[in-house]
Amino acid sequence: MLKLPQLYTYKVNEDYSTKVAYFSMEIAIHQALKTYSGGLGYLSGSHMRSAYDLGQNIIGVTMLWSYGYCDQGRDENRNLKIEFIRKYYYFLEDLETEVIVKINGHNVWVKAYLLNPETFGSAPVIFLSTDYDRNDYLSRTISHKLYDKDENARIAQETILGIGGVRVLEALGIERDIYHLNEGHALPLAFELYQKYKENLKKHIVFTTHTPELAGNETHNINKLYKLGFFADLNLNEVRNLTEITDNNFSLTVAALRIVKISNAVSALHEKVANKIWGKYKDISKIIYITNAQNRRFWVDAILLRYLDEHEDYELIARKKHLKKILFEEVADQTGKMFDPDILTIIWARRFVDYKRPDLLIRDFERFHNLVETKKVQIIWAGKPYPFDNGAINLFNHLQTISNNYSNVAVLVGYELKLSQMLKQGADIWLNTPRITHEASGTSGMSAAMNGAINFSINDGWIPEFLIDGVNGFMIPADASKPIEVQDEEDNKNMMDILEEKIIPLYYENQEDKWLTVMKNSMRDVNPVFDSGRMAHEYYTKLYDYDTEKQQNQEYIKEK
Structure with a gap:
């Protein structure tokens, strides 16, 4: 079993001792590691680099996309040619760890790889893959393409990231205090963790929302999600009680906002827009802002x-x-x-x-x-x-x-x-x-x-x-x-x-x-101000170390 100290080649700063797992569907660390599409990946990559610079006790969890997002070229008429070329990464360390996640009632094996902090100067990042010979072909394709166009495949990807990511951390003996949802893709981790934390679940999850349009936030039929294994081992009654979503249109963002202790928008203006969009939903977490930045x-x-x-x-x-x-x-x-x-x-x-x-x-x-x-x-x-x-x-x-x-x-x-x-x-x-x-x-x-x-x-x-x-x-x-x-x-x-x-x-x-x-x-x-060192620091002080009960008491005293 790989022990926690081996993950960190740098000394963890006492100011950032809270143990965090940062879940993101894409992380752009280096040109040679094509596991990203654009802004969300660039942002998470800068976050991981600044976490390294500051000595933060954080570990990234993402997917190892065998074909990345896509490769751009040109056809004979100089128009855009989109290709999907298989990638190989010999600098990733095979952690020799496998876990099982059920997708549509079928066992899917998930393998874990480590990006060492010294390779590109980032916090350690664990990459998850289903694309190896222990799985059948359909299961292998889950980690082929970032943001697969097929809805069922997308749901399966999110399930592997959320549930598989938590199970890999547990299999490696890596304990975390906080699980950070960078967008709603990894939401299944909450249903996996519920079985461990029960009514204390909120204390352990935070959420960053990036999409300021209602239509741009994922919604799926709750029965389809259940069938595909999105909710881990919870039944639908437990899911509805936990998320307070009563109809069949299951919004990942609404569920995340209700499950976590605190959420953040990614700019001051976005905070206003996000609260306007989501404020009409009852029992959501407080939405503050931590403006994005780059390393x-x-x-x-x-x-x-x-x-x-x-x-x-x-x-x-x-x-x-x-x-x-x-x-x-x-x-x-x-x-x-x-x-x-x-x-x-x-x-x-x-x-x-x-x-x-x-x-x-x-x-x-x-x-x-x-x-x-x-x-x-x-x-x-x-x-x-x-x-x-x-x-x-x-x-x-x-x-x-x-x-x-x-x-x-x-x-x-x-x-x-x-x-x-x-x-x-x-x-x-x-x-x-x-x-x-x-x-x-x-x-x-x-x-x-x-x-x-x-x-x-x-x-x-x-x-x-x-x-x-x-x-x-x-x-x-x-x-x-x-x-x-x-x-x-x-x-x-x-x-x-x-x-x-x-x-x-x-x-x-x-x-x-x-x-x-x-x-x-x-x-x-x-x-x-817009260097991601400031951003990474604020995630600790405003999100990870945020005390919900203390804040509620302060607000109560202020009202009185």
Whole structure:
């Protein structure tokens, strides 16, 4: 049996002695470990890195996806080609531990692997897999693809993560005080733990909600969940009593909010939106906010950061141009286009999904064309559509087709950690265009700002806590009260007006080094408030060590 001290190659800090298991469907630790799709994975990866930096007593639990999320390439027409290529990870340690989880009444074996903290500088992470020869083919496919399109497969994945994760920890003799649900995917762990903790269950589970739209939170038929084994060994009466869900539409988020001792949204604005959405449900936990952040050690170019305060401005400018050149080598390699490091470079790069509006820049196409024809800007799009979302894939290909007509517009494939880092280090403007109130946090702009990219953004997610228009970035005014079509039209106009009248003149005229001042303000303001060391610390002080009974007593005294 693997004992707990062997998991930690670093000394655990006494300030973070509470023993935590952090469950996430995806964790993006390193380019070589492709077990993530996008923002949720990037966030959890930064959390694990900062837990290592701070010496926290936390262990990650996630799935080992044999085929990852998907691999992006191009077909013969340069359109997006989605492939599923099997991955192998020889740097993971086989823990020689197996547990059984029942899926649809069938025994499925779950094998565990360890990512050693020293491999990539992270908290220890346990990876779960069903894809080995002890299982039949159907059982093996459970851990094949992240976010499988089949509903039954998705439920099975969540069941393996939640129940299998708890059972693996127990089999390894790893005791935990707190189990952290990073989104509702691992909710089955609560039903497994109920048999151990009974009425004290709430004291041991916390929950982070990331999705600020009701429709984006998973709901399944409760009978289907029961049949597939989602509720461990509990019967439906026990599940209904525990979650207070009386109909057959079982919301993972509502159940999580009722089962845990405390929950958090991922930005100050998201806290308001989350409480508005979920506050109508009785007996939910308190929802506070802990704003997302990114790990500076991983994301930032150390030389650029050092030049911020310790060298002459011309050296900072020269380093930024060098980083642009590195990115432009990738652009040339993928597209055959030679970008110029002296030209203002605008980048839109994140998950391809409708509410993020990757096409807002081309909404008024004539205006977009005229802007690009001036040769005063270079534009890059990158991002991964969900591999089974034909609408998002078609939009990606539409942008690719448009880019074929311009030497200064590019669409890049292979949007994973390495390319994401290159884009953030090479961007002058980091464009963020979600429909307002739809973005819970949107952390990509944080790591971009760390690298001297100036945020040009809708005032959503983390942005209201950071951006001061004209001082450390540029704000796109938006009105959530208007119909979507009107929002899109007005947001496009406002964006293009600011780009043409403020941003482009400031970049090229740079009177009294004003562009450089905004860039330096952005770099200084984002550090350290949006470094994930702050976030990882707050998870301990505000969530893991939160005392529900003490808080209730304080609130009672305050009322009196």
